[in-house]
Amino acid sequence: MSGLPLTWEFLAVPQAVPEVRRILRARFAGDDADDLVLCVSELLANVITHVGERTPVSLRVTATPSGRVRVALSDPAPAVWPVLRESGPDGTSGRGLQLLDAVALRWGVEQAPYRKTVWCELRAPKVRAAALRPAGAGKLGTE
Numbered sequence: 001m002s003g004l005p006l007t008w009e010f011l012a013v014p015q016a017v018p019e020v021r022r023i024l025r026a027r028f029a030g031d032d033a034d035d036l037v038l039c040v041s042e043l044l045a046n047v048i049t050h051v052g053e054r055t056p057v058s059l060r061v062t063a064t065p066s067g068r069v070r071v072a073l074s075d076p077a078p079a080v081w082p083v084l085r086e087s088g089p090d091g092t093s094g095r096g097l098q099l100l101d102a103v104a105l106r107w108g109v110e111q112a113p114y115r116k117t118v119w120c121e122l123r124a125p126k127v128r129a130a131a132l133r134p135a136g137a138g139k140l141g142t143e
Contacts, residue, residue, distance in 0.1 A: 003027050003127040004069070005062040012047040012055045012075070020044060020059070026128065033125035035103045036061070036069060042096040043073040043118055051077045064121060068105060072119040078111050082118055 006027070010016055024037050040059065047055055058074040084097045100107055100120055107120035 005060060007061075008059045010057060010059075011053075012044060012051070012057045013053050014048060017041055017044055017048075024061075028125035029128050030126045032069075032123045035122050036071065036125050039071055039100050039103055039120050039122060040073070042100050043071065043120075046082060046096050046118070047073065047075050050082075051075050051080050063124065067124055068121045069124045070119060070121050072117050074115050074117040076115050078114065078116045081111075081116070082109060 008020075020040055021037050024040060025033065028036060040061075044057070044059075047057055055075050055077070058072075060070075060072045060074075062070050062072075064070050082097055084101055086098075104120035104122055107118070110117045110119065
């Protein structure tokens with residue numbers, strides 16, 4: 001799939017969420033792009049909420065051999081494990097992984113001694129024509 005892979009390293013801060021959304025929306029189109037943006041936003045929000053603001057993260061969006069898109073967000077907190085939980089109708093939080101679980105074709109967590117990676121696979125979105133320029137690795141905000 002053109003437009004991939006994408007890799008960014010940045011600090012997980014609330015201001016990064018709309019910036020990541022902007023970059024992804026500029027590159028991809030369609031309903032499947034909306035799912036990609038939602039999943040990346042939720043994964044990043046989980047790091048900010050449960051690991052802490054200013055946590056260094058690495059975001060990778062790649063194509064899989066089966067034609068899907070794989071999103072992987074790594075952070076340096078292997079002991080802070082994501083938990084899929086039920087939220088009551090009056091709950092104000094706790095729906096991020098429920099959304100991810102509903103939208104992603106599959107998802108999981110890979111743990112290493114000094115980091116963890118939460119990943120998901122989605123249907124591949126359409127690539128916008130303007131995004132067909134050579135893509136490379138970079139720092140968030142430098143695209």
